[in-house]
Every structure is written in C-alpha cells, then in structure tokens.
Amino acid sequence: MNSRSKWLLISVGLGVLLNPLNSSMIAVAIARLQNVYQLAFTEVSWIIFVFYLASAVAQPVMGKASDLFGRKKIFLAGLMIAFIASLLAPLSPYFGLLLVLRIIQAIGTSMMVAVGMAIVRIHITEKQAVALSVMSIFLSGAAALGPFIGGILIHWWDWQAIFLINIPFVVASFLLAWRFIPNDQQATSLTHELSFRKWIALIDASGILLFTVGLVGLLVGVLSAKSVGHISMMHVIVGLIGLVSLGAFVRHELRTTTPFIPLRTFAKYPAMTRVNIEFMLVNVLFYSLFFGLPSYLQMVRHVSEFHTGLLMLSLGLCSLIVSPLAGRWIDKSGPRPALLLSAILMALGSIWIVTWQPTSPMVSVCLALAAFGVSNGLNNVGMQAALFQSSPKEMIGVASGLFNTSRYLGTILSSLLISIVMGDTFSAGGLRILGIILTVIAMCLLLMNRRRLASKPLEASMNS
Incomplete structure (x- = not known):
C-alpha cells in the first residue's frame, strides 16, 4: 500500500x-x-x-x-x-x-x-x-x-x-x-x-417517509403514554397513525420496483431472514445493556461518569480482543458454534443481572460486561459469516443493506424497551425486570442456534 x-x-x-x-x-x-x-x-x-x-x-x-x-x-x-x-x-x-x-x-x-x-x-x-x-x-x-x-x-x-x-x-x-x-x-x-x-x-422516498412516520408515530404513542402513566385518546390516535403508516409501508414496499427495504427478499430466502432476525435480537440484547447499564450505575449505584466509563471499557475491550480470535475459529468451524457460545454467554449474563442488588460488588458488574463483550465479539464476526453463507452471491449487496437495517432496528427496539421498563427514573427493580426480559430473548437465541446446530449446520445446508 x-x-x-x-x-x-x-x-x-x-x-x-x-x-x-x-x-x-x-x-x-x-x-x-x-x-x-x-x-x-x-x-x-x-x-x-x-x-x-x-x-x-x-x-x-x-x-x-x-x-x-x-x-x-x-x-x-x-x-x-x-x-x-x-x-x-x-x-x-x-x-x-x-x-x-x-x-x-x-x-x-x-x-x-x-x-x-x-x-x-x-x-x-x-x-x-x-x-x-x-x-x-x-x-x-x-x-x-x-x-x-x-x-x-x-x-x-x-x-x-x-x-x-x-x-x-x-x-x-x-x-x-x-x-x-x-x-x-x-x-x-x-x-x-x-x-x-x-x-x-430510485431511493424510494415514499417508502422512507412511510417507514419514518410509522416508526416515530408508534414509538411516540407508546412512550408518551408510558411517561404520563395513562393512555389518552391522543396517544391512541398517534399510535394508530404509526400502525397505519407501517401497514401502508409494507404494502408500498411489496409493490414498488426499487424498495427502501426489499421485503420480498425475506420471503424468498428464509435462511437469510433467520440470520437477520437473530441479528436484530442480538442487538436488542447488547444495546439494552450498553445504554441501560450506565444510567443504572450513575442513578442507582451513584457511580461517577468517569468510573462508569472505566467499567464500560471492559465490555468494549473484551469485544475488540475476541473479534480477531473469533475470526480464526469461524474460519475453521463455521459460524454456528461461535454463535451458540455467544447465546450461552448472553443468557448467563442476563441471568446474572437479575440477581443484582444495589449493594452487589462491582466485580459482578464487570463479569456481566465481560460476558456480553465476549458475546458481542463473537457475534460481530459470526453473524457476518452466517449472512454470507445464507445469501446468494448475486444479491450480497442487498443482503448487507438488510443486515445493517436489522442492526438499527434492534438498537431502536432496545431504546424502546429500556424506556418502557424504566419509565421516569432508573431503579434496581426496573433493571431486574429488564434482566428477565433479556434472559427470555437470550434463551430464544440459544434455542434457535442449538436446534440449527443439532439438526443441520448452516454450512451443510448451503452446500447442498
């Protein structure tokens, strides 16, 4: 170079x-x-x-x-x-x-x-x-x-x-x-x-507008009702506008020649669809912790911003260290074993969060962060490899675009989940409920990966 x-x-x-x-x-x-x-x-x-x-x-x-x-x-x-x-x-x-x-x-x-x-x-x-x-x-x-x-x-x-x-x-x-x-x-x-x-x-401006209005309308309706503690007619109207817009978006995307999100692709390639669903759930898990834990540490545990950043560094460093090692493992064994281990770690980390008390030692926080950091490193490489194996070569560009859309949808849903669970203020009880929900999601991912690994590995299904 x-x-x-x-x-x-x-x-x-x-x-x-x-x-x-x-x-x-x-x-x-x-x-x-x-x-x-x-x-x-x-x-x-x-x-x-x-x-x-x-x-x-x-x-x-x-x-x-x-x-x-x-x-x-x-x-x-x-x-x-x-x-x-x-x-x-x-x-x-x-x-x-x-x-x-x-x-x-x-x-x-x-x-x-x-x-x-x-x-x-x-x-x-x-x-x-x-x-x-x-x-x-x-x-x-x-x-x-x-x-x-x-x-x-x-x-x-x-x-x-x-x-x-x-x-x-x-x-x-x-x-x-x-x-x-x-x-x-x-x-x-x-x-x-x-x-x-x-x-x-060409850019499907109508689809983009319907997608944005639908998602914002739905979330504004839900979050506004949550913040005031009751559901008013205005909340219902705004939420319905969001739902109707999303329905119109789906109908529009199925008809247009250059869709913003090519929905027909999901039906045509079910293996690729499963990968995107898994990736969305993985991002819901990861970013719920990524965005939720700093607020918990500062509001409930009264940890300073500086020390919160230091604690969160353990998550980032574990992810960075594991990513290249995961690449070598996946080159030899395929993505599924790595993704199965990732799901196990996320399940254990989520269960560990449920056990936290306001007086729990900080080492327990580091352990949960390490588990999610290692799982994120495995997912960064494993999900990308699974996408390449499940997507036809002639449409890998579209598949990559859908993959990034799944990432953003998972992140958006994580923000919505935290807001609904926590409400006005962060609390230890709210974090425990969040941990239970994350445990359920992690167990679903674990079952999905275990079943696929036990029945027919993705690599074999793509080669057949």
Missing part, C-alpha cells in the same frame, strides 16, 4: 468513526442530561432513539445519492453537516433543539459511513483486505471506546464536550479527504442523465 492510499485510508477512517463514536458516547451522558433539562428518563432516551432512526434512514439514502452526486462530495458534505451540528449542540437551551441537532449529526455522520467503505474499495487496490480490516477497527473501536471517552469528557468538563470532541476529527478528516480522495468523474454524467423525480423514485 503506497503513501497516498494510507492517507486516504486515514482520512476516511477519521470520518467514518464519528457515527459509532457519537452513538456510544451518549450512553454515559443520559443521567447528566436528565438533570440538566429536568426530564424523565423516557423523554431523555429519545436522544438515543432519534440518532439510530436517522442513521437507519440516512445511510441507504446517502449510499444511493453518492451514485448521483459523487462519493467524495457526499463524504465532504457529511463532514460539514457533522461539524455544524457538533458546534451548535452544546449551545442548545432546550432539549427539543438538542434532539434536532442530534438528528442532523446522525445524518452527517451517516453520509460518511454510507460511502466510506465504497471509497476504500474503489480507490485502494493494493492489500484491499487489510484496508477493509483497518476500517472495521475504526468502526468497532470507536463504538467500543465511546462510553470510556464520554465518561472522561463529562468527568473533566461537562456533557457539551461529547459534541465538541468531534471538531478535531472533522477538521482533520476534511483536510485529508479534500487532498487524497479522488473525484468521481462518472458522477457528472449520471447527474445529467437522471432527473430529480427519477432519483426520488
């Missing part, structure tokens, strides 16, 4: 890491934001939800937009949007404005994730596998270290620092990307050939 390729890789990596970094740093800031804006936990949890919803919608849209306007332009535009949002967010006098800027930040950082891998694939031709593995380190490392970095920033400064820390990354990435990412010559001709109306149809 020559010097120019290395600098290109660094410029893309510095931009791409902003999305997972900002999605994970916020985990240790929830309790602080709840105090600053005098809000219930259910209301503050929207700062998690809106980021993932905006990312889920923006990434596939911006991936298609890059074909029209050019990948370099989309990447640089994403950096500028992220810069503006990160600069203005600390000045927000109202939580509603902070949510808007958080959505803008998610869109900007998603623009870089959507085209970052494509830029590396196209412009780095030597040692491409090494380049892609480095990009994975940027992505997974930023997500794993986010709570630790957020804890340090809030401890030494305040919550505003988790937004301002983006500025040096954005500036460095912009300067390097402007210099080292080549221009997309083909984008100009494509722009002339494709009208705006055709591009709107």
